[in-house]
Amino acid sequence: MSQNSLVKRQFGHRARLALLPAEALKADAQAHAARTMWNLLHAWWQTMPKGKRTLANADAAIRQARKDIDFLGVLPAQAAQAVLKTYLQAWKNCWDGRADAPNFKGRFRTVTSVDIPQGRDLNITRVHRRWGMVNIPKVGRVRFRWTKNLPVGKHAGAENRITGARLIKDALGWHIAFRVQALEAKPAPHQGPEVGIDVGVSVPLALSDGETYEHGEWLTSEEKARLLHWEQRAARRKQHRRPGERTSRRLRRTHDRIAGLRAKAKRRALDWQHKTTTHIARTYGTLVVEALTITNMVKSAKGTVEEPGKNVAQKSGLNRSIHAEAWGRTVTMLTYKTAQHGGTLHKAPAPGTSQRCSACGSTTPGNRESQAVFVCKNPDCGWSGNADHNAARNVLYLYRMGLALIPAAGRAVVRRARRVKPATAR
Structure with missing residues (x-):
């Protein structure tokens, strides 16, 4: 196969981790240290003059913070450098107009994650058909769910390899997202309609x-009843909390159960979309x-x-x-x-696609009688049908007209x- 028929592709693959309680505590500590590192870096950035906001000064500040603050030592040095890289990229996105300015990260309102920027630190092996093993710095060898063939062992090379990973914690537990680089055959032009x-x-x-x-619904009737029960319990427990008082552990466990059910619904929605x-x-x-x-x-x-x-x-x-x-x-x-x-x-441009009749091309006020039914008000046409299919045909018509x-x-x-x-x- 010639080199011109190959294309380099970068994608992510997310897998569920099976952490022991002690390993989960280590991962939690690293994630909180990474969040603290971000907040310290943001505070340093806000207080320093513009002329001293350089990569070298920021790197020196991070190294000094790891020496002065003991609990930041649980975060690997490469992960701390990844925090700096992500923070600088956030400012670049802000300056380019793609995002808002970075801000402080709260303990309960941000994604709990730790970056592993170097793929060679992972040392991935496949145990058997359903499980694999991965090395997480300062956590150890842990199991993860093997649901996709990854370029490891004899299948890995300079063009087919795992370039890094990120540990992510959601309401359903810890997961690992691999960054994969693969050299694949360039697809032939699709001959479909x-x-x-x-x-x-x-x-x-x-x-x-x-x-x-x-x-259909993403949650069953039993799960929706359970979600309503926990939401009502959380509302009752909030009534007994004084203004400024910290959230109790009991209320926090209730919020965790609510988040777990909502995360389950989101995963089912993602599965349907994929x-x-x-x-x-x-x-x-x-x-x-x-x-x-x-x-x-x-x-x-x-x-x-x-x-x-x-x-x-x-x-x-x-x-x-x-x-x-x-x-x-x-x-x-x-x-x-x-x-x-x-x-x-x-x-295709969206304006008018839901009001235009796909049969005669007229756009008459009141064509769409309801959310589901389309009836053309043109006396010479009178076509009626499903409103969504009519809009889809109009979208295809704009493409065929070169618009x-x-x-x-x-x-x-x-x-x-x-x-x-x-x-x-x-």
């Missing part, structure tokens, strides 16, 4: 060829989606004191439904999966999309 995709709330994904992808987007990317060669500005769509309708908003409660419920469907994450998955299978993804944009395809798309993925993702 073209399809337009409309995202919605009542119907998550509607395709222009009439296909519909829907899902399976659905993979099937679409394998079936169709050209995908066309709407170029939605989701941040503007989910803005609050509360308004101001002088000019209060209307239908605030209804708009809040719609915003929650949009967030729950995670349209942006769906488009991100479709982007990199389509590129992996040799297809292309295009974005859609195509993002940069290929390796850059795959690499950028994989970084955004919750692992990522993230």
Whole structure:
């Protein structure tokens, strides 16, 4: 196989860790030390003059902090350097307009994580079909769930290897996210058909060829009843807490149970999104989606004191439904999966796609009678059908008329999309 037919791909793989209680305590200590290191670095950055905010001075400050503060010693030196690198990247993202300025990290409101920047420290081995072993600095050899073939042992090389990892703790326990670099065969152009995709709330994904992808509730009736029970118990226990009083351990355990159920629902939603987007990317060669500005769509309708908003409660419920469907994450998955299978993804302008009749092309006020039914008010047409499928056909029509944009395809798309993925993702 020639070198031109190969493409380098970087992606993440997340696996569940099986930590013993003592190992979990060590991982917790490292995560809290990393968060403290971030906060100390941010305080140093805010107090230093602009001329002295350099990489060398920041590195010297970190080394001195590790000598002066004992509990920071549980954090490996490479992980401390990764905190510095992440902090500087956060400022770069702020200066480029991609994110807000970095701030202090709270104990209970931020992701608990530790970075392992060097892949050679991991020393990964596969024990048997379901489990593998990985070395975590200053924690030891721990087991992780083996659900994907990783480039280790004789399968590893200069182009196929694990470049690093990150330990992440959520409501369901500790996980490890591997950063994998692989050299794979360049996919042949996908010969599948073209399809337009409309995202919605009542119907998550509607395709222009009439296909519909829907899902049920992410929690069972028993789990929803249990979630309601714990939420009511947390509300009752909050009533007995005085202003400024620390959260009790009992209330904290209740919050952990609530977070566990919500994390379970999120994992089921991610599983549905991955399976659905993979099937679409394998079936169709050209995908066309709407170029939605989701941040503007989910803005609050509360308004101001002088000019209060209307239908605030209804708009809040719609915003929650949009967030729950995670349209942006769906488009991100479709982007990199389509590129992996040799297809292309295009974005069409969103205005007018839900009001235009896909049969006659007229845009008449009141065409869309409800959320699910579309009836053309043009007396010469009168076509009626599903509103979501009608919007998907309009999206595909804009692409065929040359009004859609195509993002940069290929390796850059795959690499950028994989970084955004919750692992990522993230």
